[in-house]
Each structure stands twice: as C-alpha cells, then as structure tokens.
Amino acid sequence: MTDTTQNLAPADAPEAPVVLGPWALIWRKFRKHKLAMFSLYIVGLIYLVAALGEFLAVQDPHKTSVRHTFQPPQGLHLFVKDEDGSTNFMLHAKGMKMELNTELRRRTFVEDESKIIPMGFFVKGHEYKLLGLVDSSTHFFGPKNPRDTVFIFGADRLGRDILSRVVVGTRVSMSIGLVGVAVSLVIGVILGGISGYYGGLADNLIQRLIEFIRSVPTIPLWMGLAAAIPLDWPPLRTYFVVTVIVSMIGWTSLAREVRGKFLSLRNEDFITAARLDGLSDWEIIMKHMVPSFSSHIIASLTLAVPLMILAETSLSFLGIGLQPPQVSWGTLLKEAQNIRSIIEAPWLLWSPGVAIVLAVLSLNFLGDGLRDAADPHAQ
Amino acid sequence: MQQIPMHNNPQSDTAPLVKIRGLKTQFFTEDGIVKAVDDVDLDIHSNRTLCILGESGSGKSIMARSILRIVDNPGRIVEGSIHYRSADGREVDLAKERHGSRLLRDVRGQDISMIFQEPMSSLGPITKIGQQIVETIRLHRNVTKAEAKAEAIHLLDRVGIPRPAERFEAYPFELSGGMRQRAMIAMALSCQPRLLIADEPTTALDVTTQAQILDLIAELKQERQMGVMLITHDMGVVAEVAEDVAVMYSGKIVERGDVYSVFENPKHPYTKALLASAPRLGGIRRRRLPDIRELLPPGYMNNPANLSPDARLEGHKVAEIAPAEPKTHNEEDRILEVKNLNVHFPIGGGVFSKSTDVVKACDEISFDVYRGETFGIVGESGSGKTSLSRAIMRILDPTSGEVLFHRKAKPTVDLTQANKSELRDVWRDMRMVFQDPQSSLNPRLRVIDLVGQCLQKAESLGRRDLQARVSDLLVQAGLKTEFLLRYPGAFSGGQRQRLGIARALATNPELVIADEAVSALDVSIQAQMLNLLQDLQDEFDLTYLFITHDLSVVKHICDRVAVMYQGKIVELTTRDELFANPKHPYTKKLLAAVPNPDPRMRKAS
Numbered sequence: 001m002t003d004t005t006q007n008l009a010p011a012d013a014p015e016a017p018v019v020l021g022p023w024a025l026i027w028r029k030f031r032k033h034k035l036a037m038f039s040l041y042i043v044g045l046i047y048l049v050a051a052l053g054e055f056l057a058v059q060d061p062h063k064t065s066v067r068h069t070f071q072p073p074q075g076l077h078l079f080v081k082d083e084d085g086s087t088n089f090m091l092h093a094k095g096m097k098m099e100l101n102t103e104l105r106r107r108t109f110v111e112d113e114s115k116i117i118p119m120g121f122f123v124k125g126h127e128y129k130l131l132g133l134v135d136s137s138t139h140f141f142g143p144k145n146p147r148d149t150v151f152i153f154g155a156d157r158l159g160r161d162i163l164s165r166v167v168v169g170t171r172v173s174m175s176i177g178l179v180g181v182a183v184s185l186v187i188g189v190i191l192g193g194i195s196g197y198y199g200g201l202a203d204n205l206i207q208r209l210i211e212f213i214r215s216v217p218t219i220p221l222w223m224g225l226a227a228a229i230p231l232d233w234p235p236l237r238t239y240f241v242v243t244v245i246v247s248m249i250g251w252t253s254l255a256r257e258v259r260g261k262f263l264s265l266r267n268e269d270f271i272t273a274a275r276l277d278g279l280s281d282w283e284i285i286m287k288h289m290v291p292s293f294s295s296h297i298i299a300s301l302t303l304a305v306p307l308m309i310l311a312e313t314s315l316s317f318l319g320i321g322l323q324p325p326q327v328s329w330g331t332l333l334k335e336a337q338n339i340r341s342i343i344e345a346p347w348l349l350w351s352p353g354v355a356i357v358l359a360v361l362s363l364n365f366l367g368d369g370l371r372d373a374a375d376p377h378a379q
Numbered sequence: 380m381q382q383i384p385m386h387n388n389p390q391s392d393t394a395p396l397v398k399i400r401g402l403k404t405q406f407f408t409e410d411g412i413v414k415a416v417d418d419v420d421l422d423i424h425s426n427r428t429l430c431i432l433g434e435s436g437s438g439k440s441i442m443a444r445s446i447l448r449i450v451d452n453p454g455r456i457v458e459g460s461i462h463y464r465s466a467d468g469r470e471v472d473l474a475k476e477r478h479g480s481r482l483l484r485d486v487r488g489q490d491i492s493m494i495f496q497e498p499m500s501s502l503g504p505i506t507k508i509g510q511q512i513v514e515t516i517r518l519h520r521n522v523t524k525a526e527a528k529a530e531a532i533h534l535l536d537r538v539g540i541p542r543p544a545e546r547f548e549a550y551p552f553e554l555s556g557g558m559r560q561r562a563m564i565a566m567a568l569s570c571q572p573r574l575l576i577a578d579e580p581t582t583a584l585d586v587t588t589q590a591q592i593l594d595l596i597a598e599l600k601q602e603r604q605m606g607v608m609l610i611t612h613d614m615g616v617v618a619e620v621a622e623d624v625a626v627m628y629s630g631k632i633v634e635r636g637d638v639y640s641v642f643e644n645p646k647h648p649y650t651k652a653l654l655a656s657a658p659r660l661g662g663i664r665r666r667r668l669p670d671i672r673e674l675l676p677p678g679y680m681n682n683p684a685n686l687s688p689d690a691r692l693e694g695h696k697v698a699e700i701a702p703a704e705p706k707t708h709n710e711e712d713r714i715l716e717v718k719n720l721n722v723h724f725p726i727g728g729g730v731f732s733k734s735t736d737v738v739k740a741c742d743e744i745s746f747d748v749y750r751g752e753t754f755g756i757v758g759e760s761g762s763g764k765t766s767l768s769r770a771i772m773r774i775l776d777p778t779s780g781e782v783l784f785h786r787k788a789k790p791t792v793d794l795t796q797a798n799k800s801e802l803r804d805v806w807r808d809m810r811m812v813f814q815d816p817q818s819s820l821n822p823r824l825r826v827i828d829l830v831g832q833c834l835q836k837a838e839s840l841g842r843r844d845l846q847a848r849v850s851d852l853l854v855q856a857g858l859k860t861e862f863l864l865r866y867p868g869a870f871s872g873g874q875r876q877r878l879g880i881a882r883a884l885a886t887n888p889e890l891v892i893a894d895e896a897v898s899a900l901d902v903s904i905q906a907q908m909l910n911l912l913q914d915l916q917d918e919f920d921l922t923y924l925f926i927t928h929d930l931s932v933v934k935h936i937c938d939r940v941a942v943m944y945q946g947k948i949v950e951l952t953t954r955d956e957l958f959a960n961p962k963h964p965y966t967k968k969l970l971a972a973v974p975n976p977d978p979r980m981r982k983a984s
Contacts (some may be wrong), residue, residue, distance in 0.1 A: 028409070269819035272774055273882070276811055277833035278803040291823045 026295055029373040036369020039362035046359055049376055050170040055129035055235035057164035058142045058150060061327055063126070065149065065159035070345045071109050073154040073183035091119045093143070093150045106344075120144045132177055136158040156335050162351045165327050169352065173309055174359065176243050180308035183247040183302050185253055188254030189297070193285060195255065197261025203259070208250045216248055217315070225319035235326045242321050246311040271282055295374035302367035305359040312358060329356050394464055395422035396606045397446060402459035402474065404438075404445045415441040415454065417630035425573060428600060428607040430617040432593050432653070433627035434901040435872070439610045442627070443576050446595040446608075447471060447487055466573065478659055489519045492567035496579040498559035502551040508562045509535070509547030509695060512569050513909075519570045521796045534565040535640075539595060543890050553594065554759070557588035559597070568599065574606040575599075581616065583951070585759040590972040591709055593620050600891030612901060614657040619981060626650050629683055638978045657976040676808060713750040713785055714922050715771070718778030720795075722763070722770045740766035741777070742946040749891070753916070753923040754939030757930060757969070763946040764926050771801055771924070772811060784809060786889055814895035816875035820867040826853070827863045830882045848885075855912060855918075856881035872905035877911070884915060891922045898934060909936055932959060932975050942966050 031037060049056055072094045081087055095115030101108045115130065124146050125139040143150050153163040175326050197208040225245045229238055265271055274284050309329075315321030316330025317337070324331055333354035364376075404416035412472060415438045419940065423429050435440040437597055444450045446461055461473040463486060464685055476483045495501045503511055516522060518922060522530070528547070535543035538561040551559055560580060577596060579591035600607045603786060617624055624642075625635040628648065634647040645651045684739040722741040725776040740847065742765040748754045758764045770777040773794045773890040786808050813819035819831055831849045834840055840848065850860040856877040867875055876896065883891055893912070897905040915921060925937055933954065941958050942965065950963040960969045975981075 205631045269813045269815060270821040273811070273813060273819045274821070274832065275774070277882075278806055278836040279832065288821050288824075292821070327906070 001102045023295075027368075030369055033369035033372060035365050038111055038370075039298060039365035039369070042358065042362035045365055046170060047087060047174060047364070049167055050130065050174045052140075053168050054126075055130055055136070055138070056140050057167045059159075059161040059164045060126035060170045061160060061164040062325065063160065065155070068096075068149060068151065070107070070158070070161035070341075071098075071151050071155040072345070073153055073347055074111075074336075076119065076152065083128060090116075091343060093117045093119055093152075096151075103223045107268045111187055111251055117148045117150055118144045118350075119150065153351045154345060156345070156348055157341070162332070162347060164327070165332055166351050166355050169327040169329050169332055170355065172239065172322065172326060173312060173330065173356075176239070176246065176328070177305040177308040179310070180243045180247040180250060181304050183244060184250035184254050184304060185297070185301060185306075187247070187251040189258050189290075191251070191334065192255035192258030193289075195257035196268060197281065197285060197289075199263075199301050206255070207259075212253050213249065218246060218311075219318075221249075222246075222311070222315055223320055224316070226315060231323070234340060235323065239326065242315060243308075245352075246308050246315070251313075254297075254304065256301060258293070258297070261296065262289060264287050265292055296371070299371035299374050302370055303365060305367075306363040309356065309363075310357060385524055394674065396425045396464055396815070397421075398464075399422040399423075399446070400460050402445060402458045402461065402875065404441050404450055404454055406454045408453060414457050416445060419459070419627075419630075419632050421625060421632065421635070423574060423608055424623075425606045426600065426604045428597070428609055428620050428621045429623040429625065430621035431608065431610045431625050431627055432614070433610075434612055434616050434903060436891070438630040439627045440578050442549075443493070443578055443610055446576065447491060448476065448478065448483055449487075449493075459531055463490070463881040469827055470774055480721045484711075485519075488515060489570045490572055491576065492570070492572040492628060493578065494560070494567050494580050496582050497561040497715065498556065498583075499551060501563060502559060502566075504551055506550075506661050506681070508545070508549050508551060508554070512562075512566050514570045515566050515601050521686045531569065533560065533789045534569055534919070537561070537599075538565045538568070538590070540565070546916070548641060548904050557592065560584060560588075560592055564595065564599070568603070568946045572605060575609065576608045576610070578610045579612070580609070582611070582613070586664060586930070586932070586972040586974075587759065587968060589616070590955045590974070593928050593974075596620065601959040613974065614654065614863070614902070618978045619974040621978070626873045642976075642978050653903070654901055654976070675691065675972075713747045713926070714750045715785070716783040717747070718781040718783070718970035719769065720744040720767070720770060720779040720782060722766045722775065739763075741770060744780070744946075744948055746941055746948065746951060748924060750889075750922055751920060752938040753925055753936050755927065755933045755940040756927045756943055757927060757933050757940055759928055759969075760941035761907075762943040764928075764943050765894060767943070768811075768892050768924070768926050772806070772809060773797065785891070803836075806884040808888050809880070809890045810886065811891065812876075812883045812890040812891060812893040812896040813877050816872060816879045817867075817899075819879055820875060820983040825864050825866060826878060830878060830885055833882070834885050849881075852881040853878075855884065855915065857907075872900055873907060875905070876900060876908055880908070880911065883919075884919065887919070888920045888921070890924065892926070894926045896925075896927070898927060898929060905932070912936065930970065942969070 074096060078089060078090055079087050079093065080090045080092060093116075095112040095117055096109045097112045097115075099108050099110055100106075107214075109156070119142065121141055122138055123142045123144050124137050124141050124205075126146075127135065127137045130136045142193070149161075151163070152162050153161070153166065156162060156165070160189075191206050222245055229241050248321045250251060271284060271288055274288050279287070312321055312328065313330035316328055317333050319334060322328050322331055329352045333349070333356075336345075338351040399419055399421040402416055402421075403414065403417045406415055410641050417438070419442055421429075421442075431439045431442065436442070441450060441454065445456055448456075450456070456474050459474055462470050462474050464470050465486075471482060471486075472482065473486065489804065506514075509528065509531050512534060513524065515526040516527040516530055517524070517674065520527075523890050531549055532543045535546055540546050540558060541626040542559050546554070547557075547560075551562070554562065564580075575596070580596070584592060593616065596607060596609070599605070609616070609620060621638040623635065624638050626631050626641070627633070628649050633640060634645065634650045641650065642654065645654055720741055721739070721741050721743060723737040726736050726738055744755075744764075744767060766775065769775045771782050771794065773782075778793055780795060781789055784794055784805060785791045789808070792805055794802070794805060797805060801914075818936065824832075827846060827849050830852055831845045832839075834848055835845055846863065849863060853860055853862060858877050858881065860875060862870070862874075867878065869880065879896070896912075897908045900908060909932065918922060923936070925933070927933060937954050939951070939953050941948045942957070942963065944963075944965045948960070948968050951958065952962075958970070959968065961970055
C-alpha cells in the first residue's frame with residue numbers, strides 16, 4: 001500500500017517529506033511480526049548462551065563420575081524445614097542416593113530428603129576461560145559448595161552433567177550454522193553473481209554444476225566426504241572440515257537465489273544508468289546490486305542456519321561428523337541412539353532434542369519474519 | 380465545494396444510476412491518515428459517458444474503486460453514501476454493504492463492471508482468454524458451458540477481435556496490448572453491466588490503438604444504453620468521448636458539468652490552468668509550455684484548501700507564452716551520424732537448436748543529428764525506437780552499422796567499434812535521461828551519490844567538492860540543495876525526473892538522449908520538464924535526441940523528426956513539414972489518431 005500513499009501526496013509538493021531509509025522500513029515492518037520478534041529474542045538468548053558457555057554451565061561438562069551414571073534429573077526446591085520446624089527460603093537441590101534394585105537388576109536413584117545441596121548464583125566452580133580470554137572460576141548458577149554435584153537435566157552414561165553439556169555444546173552447534181552459512185554465502189554470492197551477471201556459458205556451467213550437486217543424495221555424499229576425514233585430526237580441524245562439507249550443499253540454493261536477483265536487477269534502469277555513469281562491473285555489483293538484495297540474502301541466510309545446524313546434527317548423530325570429546329548437540333544426541341538409553345534415561349534424548357527444536361524453530365520464524373519484512377510486496 | 384450546482388442532465392430526466400453523496404475514503408497508514416477521496420458528490424447516468432479528469436494522486440481511481448468497494452487495505456470508506464439504482468428500480472447504498480455480501484458480489488460484474496489500465500495484469504496469465512470470459516458468464520448467469528462459450532465468442536467478435544473462435548483458445552500473452560484490452564472489455568461486458576467503469580483504459584496503449592478502444596467503448600455505450608465512467612488524465616481523451624466531466628484535485632471534485640461548458644467556460648482556476656497547459660497539436664508552437672504551477676497563484680498547489688473557485692489565473696504568465704522563434708542549424712556541423720544501423724534479435728532456438736528467425740528491431744537506420752538541435756524519433760511501442768537509442772549508446776550491441784560521434788575537443792569515435800574504456804569516455808559526453816525516474820534511480824542511494832556518481836568516476840572528486848558540484852546541479856535542475864542527503868523515495872515523480880536530468884547533465888555532455896523522458900509524467904509536470912530541458916539546452920548548448928511516442932511533445936520540442944515504423948525510418952523531415960504535410964500513410968494515421976483537447980473538434984463517430 002505504500003505506493004498508493006505516495007501517489008496520494010500532492011503531485012509536486014515543494015517540501016519533500018523525510019522518508020525512512022530502506023533498513024528503517026524493514027525494521028518497522030519486522031517489529032509488527034510478533035512471532036518473529038519473539039524468535040529474535042530467543043535466538044539472541046541462544047547465541048548469548050553460546051558465547052558465555054562455561055560461565056552458564058553448572059558443572060564441568062567433561063567431569064565423569066561413576067557414582068552418577070544415568071542419574072535422573074534433580075528437581076530444584078525453594079523452601080527447607082529447619083530443625084525447629086519453621087520453613088525458610090533457600091534455593092536447593094536434594095541429593096540422590098543410588099540403590100541397587102535386585103528385582104529389576106539395575107541401579108535406581110532415590111531422593112535423599114536429608115541431603116540438601118544449597119544452590120546459588122555466581123558461585124565458584126571449575127576453572128575455565130571466559131570468552132576464551134579471561135581466566136575465571138565463577139559460574140552463573142551452581143551448588144554453593146564446589147564439591148557438590150547437581151544434575152538438573154540428569155547425567156549420561158559416564159556421569160557427566162547433561163545440562164552443562166547442552167550449554168557448552170550450543171557454541172559448536174550454533175556456530176557451525178553461522179560458519180557454514182558464511183562459507184555458503186561467499187561461494188553462493190560469487191558463483192551466483194557470475195552466473196547472473198554475465199550469463200551465457202558461465203551461467204550454463206554453474207547452473208549445471210548446481211543441478212549435479214543437488215541431484216546427489218545428501219546423506220551419502222556427506223558420509224563419503226566425512227569418511228575422508230582422518231580420525232587422528234585435531235577436533236578443530238575436523239570441525240572446520242565438517243562445516244565445509246555441510247556448506248557444500250548449502251551454497252547451491254543461495255547461488256540460485258542470487259542469480260535470480262542478478263537477472264532481474266541486470267535489466268533495471270538504474271543498473272544501466274550506473275553503467276553509463278562509467279562504473280565498472282565490480283562497482284556496479286558492490287554498490288548497486290548487492291545492497292538491493294542484501295535484505296533478501298539476510299533473510300535466506302537466516303533460513304539456512306537451521307538447515308546447517310540440522311546437517312551437523314545428523315552428521316554427528318551418524319558418527320561421521322564431530323567426534324567426542326567435542327561437545328555438540330549432535331554428539332549429545334548420539335548418546336541417545338540405543339533403545340535402552342531412551343527407556344532408562346530419556347533425558348539423554350530430550351535435553352539436546354529440545355535445544356535443537358527450539359533453535360531451529362526460532363531461527364525459522366526469525367527468517368520468515370525477515371523475509372516478509374524485506375519483501376516490499378508482502379502485505 | 381458544496382456550492383457547485385448539481386449538473387442537470389438535459390437528455391435523461393430519470394434518476395441517476397449511481398448517486399454518490401459526501402463520499403470520503405481514507406487510508407489509515409502508519410504515517411497518518413491520507414484523505415484519498417474527500418467529500419465527493421457525483422451522479423452517474425445511464426447512456427452517458429462521465430469522464431473523471433485529474434492528475435495522478437488526485438484520488439480518481441480510489442473514488443472509482445470505492446463504488447465497487449474494492450479499495451485495498453488500509454483504505455476505508457469513512458463517510459458518505461453510494462446509492463445504486465438497480466434495474467428493478469430499487470435503491471441500495473453500496474457504501475453501507477458489508478464486505479463480501481451477496482448483494483455486493485451480485486452488483487460487481489453483473490451490474491457494474493470495471494476495466495483497468497494494464498490488461499496484462501488484470502487477466503489471469505495461465506488461463507485461456509475464452510475460458511476466463513466463460514467463467515465470468517457462468518458465475519453470474521445460469522447457462523450451460525456451450526451457451527457460455529457461444530456467448531463468449533460472440534462478445535470477442537463484438538469487441539472487434541478478429542477470428543474470435545480461434546482467439547477463444549489464446550492465452551493473454553499471445554495477444555497484443557490492444558487486443559488484451561478488447562478481451563478485458565469483452566469480459567466486463569459479459570454480464571451486460573449497466574455501468575462500465577474504465578480506469579485509464581488506454582493509457583498503456585499506443586495512440587492508434589487508443590482511438591480504436593475509445594471508439595469501441597462509445598459504440599458499446601450507445602448499443603447497450605449503459606453508463607460509462609471513464610477515468611483519465613488526458614484532456615484529449617476527455618474531449619473526444621465525454622458527455623459529462625468532473626475534474627478532481629486532491630480528493631475533491633473541483634468542477635463538474637457537461638463537456639462543452641467545462642472546456643469552453645471553465646470556472647475553477649485549476650480547470651483553467653489544466654486546460655491552458657494541455658499540449659495541443661494544432662495552433663502555433665509556443666516558446667514555453669504553460670505550466671499549471673506557474674499559472675495558478677502561488678501557494679495553490681501545495682494547499683488545496685486555498686483553491687477557492689473564484690481565484691484568478693496569473694494573467695501575466697499566460698501572456699508570457701509567446702510563439703517560439705524558428706531555430707536554424709548548420710547542417711555541416713554534425714554531432715552524430717548513424718549509418719545503416721541494424722539491430723536484430725534472434726527468435727526461437729534453445730540449447731540444442733539454432734534460432735529460426737530474427738526480429739529486425741532496427742533495419743538499416745541512417746540519420747544525422749546537427750549540433751544544437753533537438754532531433755525527435757517518434758514511433759509506437761514496438762517500432763524499435765528504444766532499441767535504436769540503446770544501440771546508439773552501445774547499451775546493447777548493434778548487429779551492424781556505424782555510429783559516429785563527433786565531439787568538440789576530442790576525436791570522433793565510432794561507438795560500434797569502441798572498447799570499454801573508450802565507451803566510458805564517450806558516456807561522459809553522451810548522456811541519457813530515462814523514461815521512468817522511479818526505476819532509474821537506485822532507491823538505496825542518496826541523492827549526492829546518485830547524481831554525483833558519474834562525476835566522482837570521471838574526476839575522482841573529494842566528498843566536499845562533490846557536494847558543491849552536486850548542489851549546483853540540483854539548483855540548475857530546479858531542486859533545492861537540502862535534498863543532497865535524501866533518498867529518491869522522498870521525492871515526487873516530477874522531482875525524481877529533475878534528479879534524472881541533473882544526473883544526465885553532471886558531466887557537461889554534448890548530446891543528451893532522452894528516451895520517453897516525459898512520458899511517465901502528468902501533463903503539468905511534463906510541461907515543467909520540457910521547459911526545463913529547453914532552458915538547459917539554451918544555457919549549455921546541448922543537443923537532444925528525443926525519443927517519444929507522444930506527438931504533442933514532438934510538436935513542442937523537436938526541430939526535426941524521424942518517424943519510425945517496424946524498425947525502419949519511414950519519414951524524416953522538419954517538424955513543421957511533418958505536421959503540415961505528412962507524406963507517409965503511417966504518419967498520417969498517427970497524426971489522425973491523436974485526440975484533440977477540444978470537444979468541438981471531435982472526430983465524427
């Protein structure tokens with residue numbers, strides 16, 4: 001409707017109204033999309049978790065403990081009864097006692113009412129480097145006594161804290177999305193740009209290449225590529241190679257989108273005008289074309305991030321992506337691969353599962369909102 | 380405006396078909412309320428053509444859409460009534476009906492039909508024309524498919540589509556613009572409407588096609604005794620077909636009456652100014668075109684509330700409109716020589732096949748342009764004039780031929796052979812003004828970068844120097860220096876075209892190619908632009924190559940004219956010779972089709 005309102009202004013008003021820039025308009029439209037706004041906060045929160053990681057972890061995610069294998073989640077409680085019977089406020093968790101159930105022939109955990117573990121904020125815990133720079137041992141939340149252990153989301157088969165592992169795994173899983181998308185962006189924009197701007201033979205070759213890549217089934221392709229990663233490589237290098245593998249597919253759809261935009265923009269008058277102004281091809285692309293569709297690119301990138309996250313997760317789940325001791329949501333899910341652990345310790349499945357679903361959904365809603373806001377024709 | 384007496388229809392003493400009273404349609408946007416239609420009273424009678432005349436943005440389309448209740452969100456009718464008298468004499472108030480009510484749907488299409496400016500976008504692209512008409516017929520009438528098909532073919536025949544049975548199977552893209560508009564009219568007529576609303580039905584069409592469509596509408600009106608409401612900005616169209624006229628400005632109807640009284644004895648200053656500024660084919664060529672904004676007392680255009688009916692036109696400005704002095708040019712001093720230029724486009728052919736044929740967009744075109752003159756190229760859409768201008772500038776590569784550009788201080792270049800760096804140099808001395816100022820200005824750049832881009836490229840100026848130079852250019856083009864940091868979205872159509880002109884003049888060019896530079900603008904703004912271009916030509920000794928389909932523009936600005944038809948130049952002569960004594964039959968046809976803004980000079984029909 002913006003067109004109509006513009007047309008309705010007096011035909012040649014002497015004072016032009018101050019009109020918002022393109023980005024301000026997108027933002028104004030985006031803000032109206034409630035779900036997308038909410039998702040924006042969630043995504044922001046998730047990336048905050050990814051950045052702070054260990055600071056938010058309750059325990060050392062790598063610390064194993066035989067006595068706590070497959071311990072179920074512990075609840076948090078607010079009030080304690082004193083000896084004299086009065087109720088006091090104190091945030092705490094109840095300790096858990098392991099018992100051997102001879103009938104079922106397995107270990108069960110029961111709450112130990114007598115053992116109270118006081119919890120607190122900004123407590124001392126294991127040592128880590130905040131943002132990879134500052135040495136610290138302060139944690140946002142945890143047991144006040146560093147020697148106590150609390151498993152809010154339960155423990156895995158080695159007695160490691162799932163919550164801390166999910167928190168720490170956020171960094172790898174969320175950043176692999178970003179890095180993967182960044183790699184796709186570079187490849188996609190360059191190849192898509194060449195394809196769309198020059199057309200002809202280059203266009204033909206690149207489009208056929210994209211069709212070829214897309215026609216190969218994804219999982220076997222990834223498996224083949226991932227199988228080529230030597231097992232003795234350091235985790236960081238594996239991580240990098242995995243992102244590259246994941247973005248091998250990701251760039252194709254982006255390249256097509258960029259090509260489409262270039263094709264439609266190439267014949268726009270303002271591009272011809274820029275050519276006549278003496279700008280070189282590169283200047284035209286960077287100054288005129290890329291800014292015109294950058295909002296679309298951002299929207300499609302946001303929609304590509306969850307695909308990357310899912311790709312990493314599926315690779316790691318299949319055991320061909322990241323390898324332990326690297327912690328990611330995919331490697332965490334791998335723990336929940338067998339029926340036994342799902343029946344006996346369902347928290348192994350749902351803790352990373354919920355994190356993945358939450359991240360993917362909120363990124364998708366965010367991307368949808370951005371796309372609608374960036375599209376001038378959407379109502 | 381309440382004082383304007385209701386027009387009494389001398390020919391029909393029956394009650395009006397549609398009676399609009401106090402209609403207000405407003406748009407509730409985030410930037411505030413826009414009063415698109417502001418207190419409009421109007422009567423539409425059957426068997427009469429009412430023309431709504433107004434510039435773009437005057438609210439005439441929204442008014443028409445309000446009748447059918449198809450105003451898009453966030454627009455709403457906030458006040459007023461639209462009384463429609465149906466065939467059985469009952470009266471309903473369309474403004475009060477609920478959206479999507481049975482009655483509204485029945486009235487739309489069955490009683491009141493509408494046709495739009497751009498038939499391509501109003502017809503479904505993937506459904507056959509005939510099928511679309513059949514659908515409309517069957518939606519409103521209880522007939523069998525076979526009957527509907529027969530009716531559709533009959534309608535196609537009636538609106539003058541040759542071989543209607545064959546065209547029944549055609550898709551919209553297979554038809555030309557004029558044919559599509561005919562098909563659209565056939566669809567609108569399919570339910571025998573009692574009122575036809577035509578929103579700029581011929582604006583997107585060529586003059587010759589326009590004349591045919593207007594004739595068709597007039598004929599059908601007579602035949603079916605229906606009311607016609609025709610919305611247009613073109614005084615010529617009004618003079619040609621209207622019986623009643625209502626002039627709209629800024630959401631209000633400022634004047635109404637029958638066509639002769641409005642044209643011969645306009646009461647409102649806006650109507651007077653509009654009539655004075657209408658481009659005419661006949662009469663003497665004037666030095667400057669009268670400009671509505673100069674004719675009206677200052678402050679009028681900006682504040683429509685000031686527009687009282689008893690204001691006077693600025694008399695001295697009307698008097699200033701003096702005849703132009705004939706210009707003479709040295710025929711030895713050529714600036715551009717086009718020799719045997721061909722532009723061919725292959726048709727057909729895919730990955731594995733060769734193209735089957737070529738379209739000759741420009742076929743052996745040769746002409747010279749003399750320094751200091753304005754050379755016009757006229758032709759309908761599809762005549763190859765745009766391909767020609769683009770081939771001259773080497774925006775597209777010509778198939779063969781020579782384009783020699785003689786500059787004052789630099790050596791002559793053959794543009795068809797020039798390499799990239801030579802072209803960049805040529806493009807500083809040969810600039811282009813584009814048709815659509817909206818699409819030729821990147822909405823994401825500020826004015827300083829848009830206008831200054833070529834300067835920066837040519838002279839690599841610093842930001843401060845650039846600012847000074849662009850400011851000068853803006854002033855030359857009649858804009859303010861405060862606009863430097865604004866985005867093009869903040870400007871009106873006329874101001875944007877001024878930006879386009881400022882940008883074209885930035886590098887002190889010798890030749891400016893204006894490709895339909897004023898066609899997308901309102902008549903009043905068109906006059907301003909033409910005046911501006913002429914002033915700049917005198918000041919900077921410019922040569923113009925003016926490409927247009929509008930003969931009244933040619934008449935006003937060009938010294939010599941080439942008429943293009945199907946890729947060939949069929950006539951090349953001086954302007955006076957062309958209008959006084961056209962030789963080629965196509966030129967004659969073109970001249971005859973131009974509507975004359977004088978209802979007394981109506982073509983017999």
